[in-house]
Amino acid sequence: MIEAPAQPPVRSPGTGVRVERVTKAFRTRGATVRALDGVSLRAEPGEIVTVVGPSGCGKTTLLELICGLSRPDGGTVECDPAALMPQRDLLLPWLSAVDNAALALRVRGLPRERARAHAAPWLERFGLGGFEQARPAQLSGGMRQRVSFLRSLLAGKPVLALDEPFAALDAITRAEMQGWLAHVLDSEPRTVVLVTHDVEEAVLLGDRVVVMSARPGRVVRTLEVDLPRPRRRTEPGVLALREAVLEALGVQG
Ligand SMILES: Nc1ncnc2c1ncn2[C@@H]1O[C@H](COP(=O)(O)OP(=O)(O)OP(=O)(O)O)[C@@H](O)[C@H]1O
Ligand SMILES: [Mg+2]
Numbered sequence: 001m002i003e004a005p006a007q008p009p010v011r012s013p014g015t016g017v018r019v020e021r022v023t024k025a026f027r028t029r030g031a032t033v034r035a036l037d038g039v040s041l042r043a044e045p046g047e048i049v050t051v052v053g054p055s056g057c058g059k060t061t062l063l064e065l066i067c068g069l070s071r072p073d074g075g076t077v078e079c080d081p082a083a084l085m086p087q088r089d090l091l092l093p094w095l096s097a098v099d100n101a102a103l104a105l106r107v108r109g110l111p112r113e114r115a116r117a118h119a120a121p122w123l124e125r126f127g128l129g130g131f132e133q134a135r136p137a138q139l140s141g142g143m144r145q146r147v148s149f150l151r152s153l154l155a156g157k158p159v160l161a162l163d164e165p166f167a168a169l170d171a172i173t174r175a176e177m178q179g180w181l182a183h184v185l186d187s188e189p190r191t192v193v194l195v196t197h198d199v200e201e202a203v204l205l206g207d208r209v210v211v212m213s214a215r216p217g218r219v220v221r222t223l224e225v226d227l228p229r230p231r232r233r234t235e236p237g238v239l240a241l242r243e244a245v246l247e248a249l250g251v252q253g
Contacts, residue, residue: 014080016191017043017066017159022075024061034216035061038075041193041210041219045080045158048185048192050202052245053212059195060087062217063161066193080191082159085152087167089144091136097147098123098132104154122150126184142173149181153188162194166201175233178204182230199249203241204231211248221248 024036035058043049053059064070065077067084083104091100101123102115110118123132126146136144145165152160165181166174178201185192196202202209203225211221223244227237 014045014158015078016045016047016080017041017049017082017193018076018078019062019066020076020078022062022065022072022077024058024065024070024072036065036072037216037218039212039217039219040075041222043159043191043193043208045191046189047207048194048205049208049210050206051193051195051210051212052197052199052202052249053217054214054249055197057212057215058217059212060163063163063193063195066159066161080159081157082161083152083155083157085149085160085162085165087163089136089148089168091144091148091151093136096133096135097128097139097143100136101147101150101154104151104156108156119150119154122154123147126150127180140173141169142177145169145177146180149184153190159191159193162192164195164197167197174198174201179230181205186229199242199245200233200238202245203238204233209241209245211245221245223248 019039019041022036022039026033026035039062041049051059051062063084065072066079067082069084098116098119102119105115105118106112120132123129128143128146131139131143139147149165166177169177182205194205206225209223209225210219212218213220223241225241231238
C-alpha cells in the first residue's frame with residue numbers, strides 16, 4: 001500500500017519537462033494525419049509554461065506525450081512523472097465531490113476512508129466546503145473544474161499537464177478561475193504545462209508562452225513572460241505580450 005504524503009511533493013528537483021523535436025502522426029483508415037512536426041518545449045522544475053495554438057494543432061497530443069500516455073514517432077520526451085487534467089471533465093457522475101477528488105489517492109492504493117479524510121481539507125481550501133457530498137451535476141462549472149484540478153493535484157506528481165482547464169466556462173467564471181489557479185500554484189508550486197485557446201490566459205498564467213502553428217503543429221514562437229505576479233489583464237506588459245502572441249498566431253489585432 002502506498003502512503004499518501006501529508007502534503008503532495010512541493011517541487012521536483014528533477015528534469016521538469018523536456019520535449020525535443022517531437023513528431024507524431026496518426027494513421028486512421030489508410031490516411032495519415034500529421035499532428036506534431038518537430039515540436040520542442042522546456043519547462044524547468046516549478047515553471048509554468050502555457051501553450052496556445054489553433055484547434056487541431058496537436059496540443060492534446062503533446063500533453064499525452066508528456067504524460068507518457070503515448071509515444072512520439074521521432075524526437076524525445078524527458079519528463080518528471082506527470083498527471084493529466086483532461087480536456088473534458090471526467091468526473092464520475094455517481095461519486096460525490098470528495099470521492100471524485102479522492103479517486104487519485106484510491107488509485108495510489110489508499111483505502112476509501114483514508115483517501116476521503118486526506119481529500120476533505122483540500123475541498124475546503126478550494127472553496128468547496130459544504131459541497132463534499134454533492135454530485136458533479138449539483139456543482140457549477142467552476143466548481144467541477146476545481147474538483148477535477150484537485151484530483152490531478154492529489155495524484156502527487158511533480159508535473160501537471162492541464163488541457164484547456166477553463167475552456168468550457170463563461171467569461172466571468174473563467175477570469176475568477178485564472179486568478180484562483182495562479183494563487184493555488186503560488187502556494188503549491190508544480191511544473192505546469194497548460195494548454196489554452198485563450199491568449200490572455202496564456203500571458204496571465206505563464207512564465208513562458210509557446211505559440212503553435214496550425215496542424216501539423218510546430219512551435220512558431222516562444223515568448224518569455226517576465227512580469228511580476230499577480231498580473232492584471234489590463235497592465236501594459238500583459239497587453240503588449242498578448243499582441244505579440246496574436247501576431248505570432250497570425251491573427252489581425
Ligand atoms: N487517437 C487519434 N487517432 C487519430 N487521430 C488523432 C488522434 N488524436 C488526435 N488525432 C488527430 O491529431 C490532430 C491533433 O489533435 P489534438 O487533439 O492533439 O489537437 P488539439 O490541438 O488538442 O485540438 P483542440 O484545440 O480542438 O483540442 C487532429 O487532427 C486529430 O484529429
Ligand atoms: Mg485538445
